Amino acid sequence: MLSFFTELIQTEHNMLKVPECKRKGVMRMQENDAEKAKEAVLAAVRKVPTQLIVMVSAIILISIFFKPWVQVGAGQRGIVLNFGAVQKEVLDEGLHLRIPVMQEVILMDVKVQKAETDAAAASADLQDVTSRVALNYHIVPDKANIVYQNIGVHFKERIIDPAILEVVKAVTAKYTAEELITKRPAVSEAMRRNLMDRLLANNIAVDAFSIVTFSFSKVFTEAIESKQTAEQLALKAKRDLERIKIEAEQKITTARAEAESLRLQRANISPDLIELRKIEANMKAIEKWNGILPQVTGGGAIPLIGLGDVDKKNKP
Secondary structure, X not given: OHHHHHHHHHHHHHHOOOOHHHHHHHHHHHHHHHHHHHHHHHHHHHHOOHHHHHHHHHHHHHHHHOOOEEEEOOOEEEEEEEOOEEEEEEEOOEEEEOOOOOEEEEEEEOOOEEEEEEEEEEOOOOOEEEEEEEEEEEEOHHHHHXXXXXXOOOHHHHHHHHHHHHHHHHHHOOOXXXXXXXXXXXXXXXXXXXXXXXXXXXXXXXXXXXXXXXXXXXXXXXXXXXXXXXXXXXXXXXXXXXXXXXXXXXXXXXXXXXXXXXXXXHHHOOHHHHHHHHHHHHHHHHHHOOOOOOOOOOOOOXXXXXXXXXXXXXXX
């Protein structure tokens, strides 16, 4: 067939080189060859068995309408159903074949999901507490068929939300309202452990748990604020008292040091020391004297301070 078309192209190329009359004759020959080729193709088609055509058509129809394959995406698992019955096999990610009509594949998401819930509870001291908690969880991949068989695809509404409400109420009742605030990490950890135990029994794994917020009544909130204010004032007064005590102790220590210094000085005073201090005072007075006697009006001797004492000391 390929050689036929090649010769046909070559003939058309040669027709450009021949005269008009010859060209018409060549064109008639080409038309005859084309008719012959058409008849040959029709004859070959007639020789194909009808059963083969029917089989090919059936395969194409089945592939289009029944889809004998299924694709499991990332973070999913395929649950195989044989006439509605859940099978033990769990399909991993990828392309898988299935038997049309008999088998059905249900896709389940096994990625980490988030559930955020509001829960009302009462504390150990009977205070109303509203909590908002967040839970990260995922279905155990190998147990996805069991989860589908026992719970279905609405496991959040049927299992997770009720478990969160129950755990929050149970743990909150063990702590006072004040302890819920001061011991928040311990409260969060207790809730996480309880949820893990409850959900793992249903083949749901807990990845993380956190308390988003605690809300109390308006009266209790104002009482807490008043208590905090009183504690801050008491702490300030205590610090002021400690500061005053320290300052008083510093003054006492200083006074004791001065008294001890005076005592030591008195203990060291002797007649010789007193006499020495007098001599030092007289010497300083003499050094300051300019040699001129003071002008004194009236009777009496001319005073000269300490000269008599100096003379006594100079005598042998």
